[in-house]
Amino acid sequence: MTIEQPETIGVLLMSYGAARTPEDVPAYMNHVYHGKAPQELIEEFQRRYRLVGGSPLIEITRQQAEALRDLLQAEAREGTRFVAEVGMRHTPPWIADGLRSLVEQGARRIVAIIMSPQYSPIIMGGYHRAIEEALRELPSDVQVTIAGPWHTEPDFIEALAQRVREALERVPASERDTVPIVLTAHSLPKSVVDREPFYIDQLMETARAVADKLGLADDRWMFAYQSAGHTPEEWLKPDLKDVLPGIRQAGHSSVLVVPVQFLADHLEILYDIDVAAREEAESEGLKFYRIEVFNTMPLFIRALANVVRKELKTEAMVAQ
Numbered sequence: 001m002t003i004e005q006p007e008t009i010g011v012l013l014m015s016y017g018a019a020r021t022p023e024d025v026p027a028y029m030n031h032v033y034h035g036k037a038p039q040e041l042i043e044e045f046q047r048r049y050r051l052v053g054g055s056p057l058i059e060i061t062r063q064q065a066e067a068l069r070d071l072l073q074a075e076a077r078e079g080t081r082f083v084a085e086v087g088m089r090h091t092p093p094w095i096a097d098g099l100r101s102l103v104e105q106g107a108r109r110i111v112a113i114i115m116s117p118q119y120s121p122i123i124m125g126g127y128h129r130a131i132e133e134a135l136r137e138l139p140s141d142v143q144v145t146i147a148g149p150w151h152t153e154p155d156f157i158e159a160l161a162q163r164v165r166e167a168l169e170r171v172p173a174s175e176r177d178t179v180p181i182v183l184t185a186h187s188l189p190k191s192v193v194d195r196e197p198f199y200i201d202q203l204m205e206t207a208r209a210v211a212d213k214l215g216l217a218d219d220r221w222m223f224a225y226q227s228a229g230h231t232p233e234e235w236l237k238p239d240l241k242d243v244l245p246g247i248r249q250a251g252h253s254s255v256l257v258v259p260v261q262f263l264a265d266h267l268e269i270l271y272d273i274d275v276a277a278r279e280e281a282e283s284e285g286l287k288f289y290r291i292e293v294f295n296t297m298p299l300f301i302r303a304l305a306n307v308v309r310k311e312l313k314t315e316a317m318v319a320q
Contacts, residue, residue: 006079010107011072011308012098012144013065014127015115017088018055018266022046024091031090041230048271057266058093060295061086061115064264067301072308083107089126096134103138110144111311113304115263117156118202119149122195123188145311149198151206155303160206160260161213162299163291167256170289179254179289180247181216182240183207185261186268187225190234200236206260226259227272241280248284255281257290263300265293 019028025046029037049055069084076082083105087098102110114127131144150156164181171179185203193200207223224243228235240257247255257277262269273290281288294300 006081007109008081008083008106009072009312010099010102010105010110011065011068011082011084012095012102012110012112013061013068013084013086013115013304014095014098014112014130015057015061015086015088015264017091018057019045019049019091020058021054022049024054025049028091038230044230045267048267048275051275052267052270055266055270057264058086058088058091060264060266063296064115064301064304067296067298068304068308071301071305075305081106087112087130089130095127095130096137099131099134099138099142099144103142108139108141108143109312110142111147111308112144113147113150113307116261117149117151117153117263118185118199118206118261119151120196120199120202122192123199147307147311149202150303150307151202152209153303153306155299155306157206157209157213159294159297159299159303160210160258160291163294163297164210164214164256164258167258167289167291171254171256175252175254178220178252179256180250180252181221181256181258182243182247183210183221183223183258183260184226184240184273185223185259187228187236187239189229189231190236193236203260210258210260226277227268240277244277244281244284244286248286252286254287254289257288259291259293263294265295269293 017028019025026042029042029045065084065086069082072082083102085098085101087093087095089095112131114124128146131146135142135144168176211221222243224238224240225236226240228239244255257273259269278288
């Protein structure tokens, strides 16, 4: 009879980072821009952060990590202990901080999840570099697996579809079956995507999977980008603000926006959609709706757990 040895498994949720308050914006922006953030851009982002009251991204990511840990632990085999932390690329707590904490809690096998379901080696390279640098300071027996793309994970797609169904309940019954649905994701410089097209391919796969899950006709939904950067280079099109006039011209009076990449409330939701996009829509005479972001939605946490289990080889680590 083989006796299972107790094991502590770590889970690290990695995200971009955010300024908690307007006062945190200069340090955050300068980290993103390698110390060269234009002053006018800092001031513009401080204005946005003041308008929405700061970003809750880091705290929500912590809550997601705690909920994920609890779910994994509840379904773990006897003798398996799960611990979870968060790590950010551009603000504390840093990715290295999260890894160090997991190791201090006894984890030697760690699954790291980038909190963006669509994956691209170029776009996500910063997370890999942060992990590699952190590992140089940790014991040699620490093993970290960075989860690959999970943009069509069934519970993730179902969670998105569920959020759309909930949002449609807020639309007047007379428009519920016809309101245009715009699925969105963060824009990127076109030059980056030309070198690495997987990002767009995976976004389209997510969008199509959601549309199929909801039974949407092709003329009922479209895809657009949002939150383009403040640089002169060409960014991905169409932009969300550019598709709104056509929706109104087609005779519609409402629009439902569905971000398929953002997993927690943060500036791109609270300002770029709730303020800027809403203003654009209302200026066109459109009533504006968006889905509720996942945050700690149980089905979404279940999707994250599925990602972890896939990396850990479920049959060996988790009770059936």
